[in-house]
Amino acid sequence: MNSFVLLLISAIVFFIAYVTYGAYLSKKWGIDPSRKTPAHTINDGVDYVPAKAPVLLGHHFSSIAGAGPIVGxxxxxxxxxxxxxxxxxxxxxxxxGVHDMGALFASVRHEGKSLGEVIGVTVGKNGKKLFAIFAWLTLLLVVAAFANIVADTFVSVPEAATASVLFIAVAIVFGFFVYRRGVSLGIGSVIGVALLLLSIYLGTLFPLQLGKTAWLFILLAYIFIASVTPVWILLQPRDYLNSFLLYAMLIGGFIGVIFMRPTLQLAPVTSFTIGKATLFPMLFVTVACGAISGFHSLVGSGTTAKQVDNEKDVRLIGYGSMLIEGILAVLAIVTAGYIAGDKLTELLNNGGPVNVFSSGVGNFMTSFGLPFATGKSFVALAISAFALTSLDTATRLARFIFQEFFDTSGEGQPSPMTNRYVSTLITVALGGGLAFKGWQSIWPLFGSANQLLAALALLALGIWLKKSGREYKMAIIPMVFMFAVTLVALIQLMIANLGNILLLLLSVALFILAIVLIIQSQKAFKEIDSVAKE
Structure with missing residues (x-):
């Protein structure tokens, strides 16, 4: 199979889906461009800050992409x-696409609060608390997995480490001048991208070589700081500039495939059972962010919903970002399919899937004259930038959920747990503890928890849509499938981790929380039906 044909088919299908199904969802759910969003009605200058559609698209996509659509x-x-x-x-x-767009829209209609708050309104206070616990535990796994992926990338490609550090400084300067000194977005973007390219060049001259343990400690300190600072200082500008990295990587990879037209060497289908893994459910758990990811619902209903400038942007940011991520995932499978064989095994054993992708796309870029080493370093930088974005976004989301869980507004003295520094410190400490176990041991549990979170998000969306009189079947059908996939996967993980007490306890806890939430949600559906009959 020719790789170019595969990429072209996916791009055409995704474009048709955005124009048709995306518009259908907007119409059925009643997106209203004239309605003020929480970014305007609350606007606190820290978390609630209106962002122009291109800026927010960059933030949202960079946050949800991470390394997931590549590793998976x-x-x-x-x-x-x-x-x-x-x-x-x-x-x-x-x-x-339905999951991401729905979570973002539901959150915008609930003051930019998390899906836990939506569940609190539709299912009840206990449902909200249980979902918050589930989501927070999942985010700890995200922090652990992505901290490892970024650290591994910095160790294997030290040029990317230098560029990433410099890029953070560039983003802070960009945010200050655009948001506080009135520099236009266009001029700021040109200068920001130029400085980004300079950062990449300086990275090749001065690679920052540190051990993995050192990088893990540095990353944990960084995400603590990034989580508590106002979004305009770092989150918005860095994620916006990050998006240019992604677009350049996608375009470079796409053009490289057009020129090279590599044939996939990987077998179209191998076997239903590979080792101890079975295609159902592990295919749907492992691909994760490349098709659906519960983490996306937390991003959409966490940082993104607080920055939506106009409801009309929900389709572009929610549905559109998922389709772009799908393109990235197709490019990832093309690189693996093109390399294949012993070379694929060698790259996987020395740097993992990120090394496979960086080598594959770097090789594609040689077809239009870019040196392999430069192309590989650029791709590694792009991936580490996305993973770093997902890492600190996950920390901020965990902080939001932690604060909401202990929020006692109107019920007496506020809990110290709602303090953003305290909640962030607890999250970073626990997520960091898991990080030192390595991403390979965390990823299977993260995949199952992440996909189960997606099922719960679709369940929350379905209940809210039904309760508000909107069409809801587009959320229920994928929800049923995702529950079937992830509950079976968690049972398999429990059996596989009988000797690992920590991962076993986490698997059992997530499984029990999911079952209880399903039972409570069924009661909510029945109550909605009984009210409708009356």
Whole structure:
């Protein structure tokens, strides 16, 4: 199979889906451009800050992408490229796109608060508390997994480490001048991108070489600071500038595939069972962010919903970002399919899926004259930038959820746990503790918890849509499938981790929380039906 044909098919299908199904969702859910968003009605200058659509698209996409759509599809390639490709296409359009756009829209209609708050309104206070616990535990796994991925990338490609550090400084300067000194977004973007390219060049001259343990401690300190600072200082500007990295990487990879037209060497389909892994449910758990991810609902209903300038932007940011991520996931499976064989195994053993992707896309870029080393370093920088974005966004989201859980507004003295410094410190400490176990041991549990969170988000969305009199079946059908996938996967993980007490306890806790939430949600559905009959 020719890689270019595969990429072209996915791009055309995703564009048609955005124009048709995305518009259908907007109409059925009643998106209203004339309605003021929480970014305007609350606007606190810290978390609630209106952002122009291109800026927010950059933040949201950079936050949800991370390394997930690269690590997931390449890891799932053991089942062959056909099942992975089909799930990316179907999942992005009918599962992930609905999930992401719905979570963002529901949050915008609930003062930019998390899905836990939406569940509190539709299911009840206990449901809200249980969902908050589940989401917070999942975010600890996100922090642990992505801290490892970034640290590994910095160790294997020290040029990316230097560039990333310099890029953070560039983003702070960009944010200050654009948001506090009135520099236009266009001029700021040109200068910001130029400084970004300079950062990449300086990275090649002065690679920052540190051990993995040192990088983990540095990253944990960084995400603590990034989580408590106002979004305009770092989050918005860095994520916006990050988006240019992504677009350049995607365009470079796409053009490279056009020129090179590599043939996929990986088998279309291998076997239903590979080792101890079975295609169902592990394919749908492993691909994760490349098709649907519960983490996306936390981003949409966490940082993104607080920055939406106009409801008309919800389709572009929610649904559109998922489809772009689908393209990235297809490019990832193309790199694995092109390399294949012993070379694929060698790259996986020395740097993991990120090394596979960086090498593959870097090789594609040689077709239009870019040196392999430069292309590989650029791709590694882009991936580490996305993973770093997901890392500090996850920390901020965990802080939001932690604060909401202990929020006793109107019920007496505020709890010290609602303090953003205290809640962030607890999150970073626990997530950091898990991080030192390594991403390989965390990723299977993260994948299951993440996809189960997606099922719960779709459940919350379905209840809210039904209760508010909107069409809701587009959320219920994918929800049922995701519950079937993830509950089976968690049972398999419990059996596989009988000797690992920590991961076993986390698996059991997530499974029990999910079952209790399902039972409570069923009661909520019945109450809605009984009220409708009356």
């Amino acid at each position: 599809p390449i890891s799932a390639a053991i089942f062959g490229w056909v099942p992975v490709f089909l799930w990316i296409i179907v999942g992005s359009i009918f599962f992930g």
